[in-house]
Every structure is written in C-alpha cells, then in structure tokens.
Amino acid sequence: MSGAENGPGLQQFLGNLRAAPRRFVDTMCRTGRPSTDRTRSGFVFGNVFLHLHSVRTHRWSLRWSTTAGLGLATLGAFLITLVTGVLLMFYYKPYPDVAYDSMKDIHFIVPTGRFVRNIHRWAANLMVVTVILHMARVFYTAAYRAPREFNWLVGMALLVMTLGLSFTGYLLPWDQLAYWAITIGANIAQSPREVTDALNITSVFDPGGLQRLLLLGSDTVGEEALIRFYLLHVMLLPLVAGALMAVHIWRIRKDGGLAKPADVDARLGPPPEGVYPVFTEAPAKTYHLAAIVRGRTPVVGHGPEQTVPSMPHLFYAELAVLMLTVFVCTALALVSDAPLKELANPLVPENPAKAPWYFLGLQELVAFSAFMGGIGIPTIVLAGLGLIPYLDREEAGTGVWFGGSGGWPLVRRSLVVGLAAALLIESIAIRFGWLREWFPEIPQLVITAINPGTILTLVYGWYSVWLVKRFQSTRAGALGLFTCFLCGFVVLTTIGTYFRGPNWEFFWSPADWPGH
Amino acid sequence: MTVSAGQSLSRLDPEPIPRRDVLGLFALWSMASALLFATGGMLRLPKAAVLPSPAKRFRTVLPATLQPGEAFVPPGRAVALFRDAEGTYAISTVCTHLGCIVRPTADGFECPCHGSRFARDGDVTRGPAPRALSWLAVSLRGDTIVVDEEATVPAGTKVTA
Incomplete structure (x- = not known):
C-alpha cells in the first residue's frame, strides 16, 4: 500500500473521529438540536422518557x-x-x-x-x-x-x-x-x-x-x-x-x-x-x-x-x-x-415505643382501642376521601386555590372548628380518661367502637353535612371535611410525637419523663 | 357479533342472545374464573402452614425464696409465674392490646406501650386492652414446673403437687 492511497482515507478517518461526539449527540436526539418549534417537539416525542x-x-x-x-x-x-x-x-x-x-x-x-x-x-x-x-x-x-x-x-x-x-x-x-x-x-x-x-x-x-x-x-x-x-x-x-x-x-x-x-x-x-x-x-x-x-x-x-x-x-x-x-x-x-x-x-x-412520626396520629387513636383506631377510622377516612370526586360534581372554582362555594373564609372557619374539636376531645380523654375509667363494667364492644377518634369523625362528618345544607353545595362540605381531616391529623400527630412519654402518658415536655 | 342496520347494539335489550355471543361470553368468563382461581392458588403460598417459632413448652424451677404474690419471670420467656398457698400458676405477659410485654408490679401488671393496666389476676383495670391476660397451663413434676404458652386455662386455675 502506498502513502498516496492512505492520505484521504486517514484524513476521512480523523475527520469522522473528530465529528464523532457531535454525531453521537445528534443520533441520540434523533430529531436534532431543539432550536425550532419543530425540533423542540421532536425532542419531546422522540424521547422515551420525555414523551409522557x-x-x-x-x-x-x-x-x-x-x-x-x-x-x-x-x-x-x-x-x-x-x-x-x-x-x-x-x-x-x-x-x-x-x-x-x-x-x-x-x-x-x-x-x-x-x-x-x-x-x-x-x-x-x-x-x-x-x-x-x-x-x-x-x-x-x-x-x-x-x-x-x-x-x-x-x-x-x-x-x-x-x-x-x-x-x-x-x-x-x-x-x-x-x-x-x-x-x-x-x-x-x-x-x-x-x-x-x-x-x-x-x-x-x-x-x-x-x-x-x-x-x-x-x-x-x-x-x-x-x-x-x-x-x-x-x-x-x-x-x-x-x-x-x-x-x-x-x-x-x-x-x-x-x-x-x-x-x-x-x-x-x-x-x-x-x-x-x-x-x-x-x-x-x-x-x-x-x-x-x-x-x-x-x-x-x-x-x-x-x-x-x-x-x-x-x-x-x-x-x-x-x-x-x-x-x-x-x-x-x-x-x-x-x-x-x-x-x-x-x-x-x-418505652415509649413510637412508630415513625406520620403514624403517631394513628398510634394516639390506637391507645384508646386498637380496631377502631388502627383499622376502622383509617378505612372510613380513605373511603371518605375517595368518594369526594364522585360526590362533588360542581364546576365553579376548578383550578383555583380554595375555589368553589365558601372559598377561603370557609376553609379558615373549618380550620378553627377542626382544631378546636380535635383539641377538645383529646383534652377530655387526657384529663378525665375514657370509657373504661368512667364505667368499669362497660362491654368491650363499646370500648372498641367508641374511640375518641370515632367521636371526632362523627363531629367532622356532621359539620360537613351541615355545610352542605348551609351553602347548598357539596364542594363546601368537601372543603370543610378535608380541612377538618388535616386538622385532626396534625393535632393527633403532634400529641403523639411531642406529648406522649413512657406508658403513653401525657407529658408537657420530654424533660418531665421519669428516668429509667 | 353481527349487527344489521336498525338492530339495537345493547345486550340489555330483551332479544335472544346470538349463539356466538353465548360462546364468547362463556370463553371470557371461564378465562376470568381461571385467573381468579390461579390468583387464589398463588395467595395460598404465603400463608404459612408451619410456624417456625421456638417451642412453646418449657421447664423452669421457681426460686425457693419466692413470696406469695411475687412474680418470677423465667429468662427469655414472656410469662410470669406465681406461687401462693393455693398453688402455682402462670400468667402470660403478652399484652392483649398490641402484643407488648407487660411488667409485673406490686398490684398487677402495666404495659409500657399504651398504658394498659391489669389486676393481679390479669383482669383489665385501665387502658385499651380488650381482654384479660391469659392464664397458661402449668404442670408440676417435683420441683420442676412445665409451662405451655400455647395452652390457656380459665383464670384462677392453680396447680398443687
């Protein structure tokens, strides 16, 4: 082989080698660099991950x-x-x-x-x-x-x-x-x-x-x-x-x-x-x-x-x-x-045996009765949340923050109601005990069913039905219910996280826990 | 399914279902039930037939100095043993609420997890526990005591030699 034949071939090879990175990018993008509307579109639909x-x-x-x-x-x-x-x-x-x-x-x-x-x-x-x-x-x-x-x-x-x-x-x-x-x-x-x-x-x-x-x-x-x-x-x-x-x-x-x-x-x-x-x-x-x-x-x-x-x-x-x-x-x-x-x-x-923080609201309820607090109320809450889009068939306010009947004032009022109800019921249960302390001979089924959480769920449910009637709007009821649910979640989780100590007793601060 | 002009498409109409539809429906439903059956069979696997937990019967010896009403907890077991004038008995220390291990105290038992309290005979006095603590089967062979954690006996069953 002579040098004259090698010259252009080698140059072509070197040229291709130099162009390889650029060509690699071009072939990867399939439709070229995204610089015009057309190639920008191609950039999206030509990519398996982006085309969602x-x-x-x-x-x-x-x-x-x-x-x-x-x-x-x-x-x-x-x-x-x-x-x-x-x-x-x-x-x-x-x-x-x-x-x-x-x-x-x-x-x-x-x-x-x-x-x-x-x-x-x-x-x-x-x-x-x-x-x-x-x-x-x-x-x-x-x-x-x-x-x-x-x-x-x-x-x-x-x-x-x-x-x-x-x-x-x-x-x-x-x-x-x-x-x-x-x-x-x-x-x-x-x-x-x-x-x-x-x-x-x-x-x-x-x-x-x-x-x-x-x-x-x-x-x-x-x-x-x-x-x-x-x-x-x-x-x-x-x-x-x-x-x-x-x-x-x-x-x-x-x-x-x-x-x-x-x-x-x-x-x-x-x-x-x-x-x-x-x-x-x-x-x-x-x-x-x-x-x-x-x-x-x-x-x-x-x-x-x-x-x-x-x-x-x-x-x-x-x-x-x-x-x-x-x-x-x-x-x-x-x-x-x-x-x-x-x-x-x-x-x-x-002691105390605490679950991760996002389950401590549930643990707070479970400390009154296991079935209602751990399975009954979560099931009711999930069913209620799942039903919301099928019950609220209104159109006003879609896509707007706090849109629909009632709006932000209703959410603000529901925040007050939700927090007050949760704090009140928890204070009663913490200060005065619950059913077994009041009526020692009460049947177990009643203790299982009537958890502070049950009362709270009933109050929230009753409040949102009242809102539906008051505003003549399902969205108003849903706004109230969801806000109350968030309030209950926050109150119970906070109490479970910061105010419960050994034997799941109430303490204002972990500094008050008895040493062990 | 063949549809001619003017004929209704809905299966809900009270017309006789063509034979081909019956066969098609039969095929679909048999496939669905086969899938359901197979899923049931697969779910059968994770349900353990043999429980790999350690033996539930064990032997122990009560310390000679054990006072009436004082609890003896054999090492490694969730059981409290007692001895008084009427005999020897064993109470499970697994809380009936959510399975924590209760602590024997001077006037009964208390659970560290959710604050259930039990009387000396295992009855619930406070808290969320749904049932009394279980009394376990005990048999005496001389000084040796055999406790079966799986066999519960009525509360108050005390064994004498």
Whole structure:
C-alpha cells in the first residue's frame, strides 16, 4: 500500500473521529438540536422518557402557584430512595441480628454508607410530606373533578403505597425501635379479633389472625417477618408504586393536562414580551374562522391556547424541582443522622415505643382501642376521601386555590372548628380518661367502637353535612371535611410525637419523663 | 357479533342472545374464573402452614425464696409465674392490646406501650386492652414446673403437687 492511497482515507478517518461526539449527540436526539418549534417537539416525542409530557405546555401549568411542584418533588424523592436503596442493598443482610450488624457496618465502616442511609431516610420522610401536601394542593384547587376522578383514586393508592414503603422499611434495621413498631403494627392488623372475639366467632371467622399471619409468616416477629418485610420493601411495593406512578402521570395528560379555571385566558392575560419563544413559527396569516369562533380572529402572533414549548420551559422547571429535592435530602442527611437504637430485644419493649412520626396520629387513636383506631377510622377516612370526586360534581372554582362555594373564609372557619374539636376531645380523654375509667363494667364492644377518634369523625362528618345544607353545595362540605381531616391529623400527630412519654402518658415536655 | 342496520347494539335489550355471543361470553368468563382461581392458588403460598417459632413448652424451677404474690419471670420467656398457698400458676405477659410485654408490679401488671393496666389476676383495670391476660397451663413434676404458652386455662386455675 502506498502513502498516496492512505492520505484521504486517514484524513476521512480523523475527520469522522473528530465529528464523532457531535454525531453521537445528534443520533441520540434523533430529531436534532431543539432550536425550532419543530425540533423542540421532536425532542419531546422522540424521547422515551420525555414523551409522557405533551409537546407544548399551558402557561397556567407553569405558574409556580399552580402546583408548587409537589407531585414532581414526590416523584423525585421516590427516585432518590430507589437509587440510595439499591446502594444500601449491597451491604444489607435480611436476617435477624445479622441485619443489625450489617446496619452498623453501613453506619460505621462502609465508605459513605452513613451518608447514603441518611439520604434514603430523609428522602422517604420527604416523600410522605410532599405526598400529603400534593394531595392537599389537588384538593384545594378542586383538581380532582371530572374528568380527573379516577386519577384522584390512583393518587390515594399511591399515598397508601408511600406509607406502606415507609412502614416496611422501618423493620429492616432490626433495632428496638423497629422491632416494637412492627410488633404493634402487626397486632393492629390482627385487631379485627377484638370484634370477632366480642361476637365469639373468632374460631370460625378470623380475618385479623389471617392478616397477621400473612404479614409475619409466623406468630412472632422473627426471621420470617423480616424476609417478608424485606421482599415487600425492595420488590413488591416499589414495583406496584412504580406502575401506579406511570398510570398517574400518564392520566394527567390523558385527562387534559393540569386543571385550569374556565376563565384562564382572562386570568393569565397576554404573555409578557420577554417570554421567548412563545410560538416562534406563529401563523402570520389570519384564519377566516369568523363563522365558528366568536370574538376576534384567533392565532395571530401567539401560540394556540396560551401554550409554550415544553422544551425548554417545562423541562427546566422540572429540573429545578428535582434539583431542589436532591438538595433538601442531602442537606438534611448532612445535618441529621438516621437513628439506630440497640439490638432488638423481644422481651423488653421500648418505652415509649413510637412508630415513625406520620403514624403517631394513628398510634394516639390506637391507645384508646386498637380496631377502631388502627383499622376502622383509617378505612372510613380513605373511603371518605375517595368518594369526594364522585360526590362533588360542581364546576365553579376548578383550578383555583380554595375555589368553589365558601372559598377561603370557609376553609379558615373549618380550620378553627377542626382544631378546636380535635383539641377538645383529646383534652377530655387526657384529663378525665375514657370509657373504661368512667364505667368499669362497660362491654368491650363499646370500648372498641367508641374511640375518641370515632367521636371526632362523627363531629367532622356532621359539620360537613351541615355545610352542605348551609351553602347548598357539596364542594363546601368537601372543603370543610378535608380541612377538618388535616386538622385532626396534625393535632393527633403532634400529641403523639411531642406529648406522649413512657406508658403513653401525657407529658408537657420530654424533660418531665421519669428516668429509667 | 353481527349487527344489521336498525338492530339495537345493547345486550340489555330483551332479544335472544346470538349463539356466538353465548360462546364468547362463556370463553371470557371461564378465562376470568381461571385467573381468579390461579390468583387464589398463588395467595395460598404465603400463608404459612408451619410456624417456625421456638417451642412453646418449657421447664423452669421457681426460686425457693419466692413470696406469695411475687412474680418470677423465667429468662427469655414472656410469662410470669406465681406461687401462693393455693398453688402455682402462670400468667402470660403478652399484652392483649398490641402484643407488648407487660411488667409485673406490686398490684398487677402495666404495659409500657399504651398504658394498659391489669389486676393481679390479669383482669383489665385501665387502658385499651380488650381482654384479660391469659392464664397458661402449668404442670408440676417435683420441683420442676412445665409451662405451655400455647395452652390457656380459665383464670384462677392453680396447680398443687
């Protein structure tokens, strides 16, 4: 071979080599760089991950106050727990005692192990917070209404999944906190026995015992329980939650994007001059649609229906929310360590044995009667929340904060009613005791059924029915009910977290706890 | 299903269902019931038939100095043993509320988790516990006591040699 033949071939080779990075990017994007409306659209629908979004996004959806990015922050926290969870699985061993040792290894020996575990724990906590706030946002902007009723139900299933993921993760460290929280949790699952025992039918019909058996795989919290909780935590629940999230996000688009008020154009006004590109290839010609469209002729100089290209407007906003989520989790992980108590001891309960904070409201109710507090009232609350979009068929106020009959003044008043009722009933129960202290001979079934939470639920229910009548509007009743539910949750959780000490007795401050 | 012009589409109409529809419906329903049956079979697996917990019967010896009404808790067991003039008896220390381990006190038992209190015979005196603490079957073989944590006996059953 001669040099003259090699020359152009080698140059071509070098040229291709130089161009390889650019060509790689081009081939990855498939439709080229997103610089025009057309290529921006291609950027969205040509990408398997991004094409859950629509190509153009309504300006209303991009306002910070529409969603506050709460749903996306929840997804972000979930993704963070996925990544850190897989990392923790490198070292974690799901077997009693060994599990505790591996947790200590992760905490003290594994490089960055403590940091990664802290992030995992904080992301899980953040996910619970944002999922509740996201639910409140959707409720108060009346975004659950037709055609989005079903997605509200999917969202509720995701709330349950989030709590389930947290609860199953709680056992894995196999320390005192974990062991006794799960013992209590498993016995709550068994608490329908309180009813079947009272009716004397446990020997033939025992759903409580079956639930506990399925959860623990044994009659005590042991190796079988640990491997079951591990399986649920790292495999079953994440898969189900992931599938539900895909449906949840896909339905947003299929249900017509985020909920918008009917007069959205008037509220938004014309797009500001600085927003570029609103619609770079806007039609310059007036369409002659006068026969079908009322008002001025549409679509001259701005995009249809107040939309802007998702790339870059939506994606940069989403990226900002995701980065903020990562930042919050890592910052908290640097400041505060995830707890690890002493090795689980099946004979000496932790005193007080407290569940994670988001279950302490339930634990407060369970301290009066297990079945009603742990299963009855949560079921009633979930059923009530699930029914809301099917009962509220109104249209006024959709997409607006505190929209609908009553509005913010009603929410403010419901806050007062909800907080007052919860505080009053709790004060009575704490100061004067509950049914068994008043009537020692009372049948067990009455104690099981009439929990302070039962009274609270009845008061809230009665109040919201009264609101429906007063305002002649289901939305008013729903606003009252949901606000009261949030109040009850906050009051009970706060009392359970800060004001309950050893033997679940009331203390104004942990400093007053008796030493042990 | 064939549909001719003017014919109603709804199955709710009182017209006789064409044979092909009957067969189609039969196929769908048999598939649905097969899936349901298979799901039931799969759910049968996680329901443990054998419980891998340690043996529930154990032997122990009461200390000679045990006073009437004073509790003796054998190491590693959730049981309180008593001995008085009428005989020996065992009370389970697993709280009937949510399964925490109750502590024997001077006048009965108290639960650290949700504040249930029990009298010396196990009866509920305060708190959310739905039932009295269980009395367990005890048998004496000389000085040795055999306790069966799975066998409950009526409250007040005391055993003498």
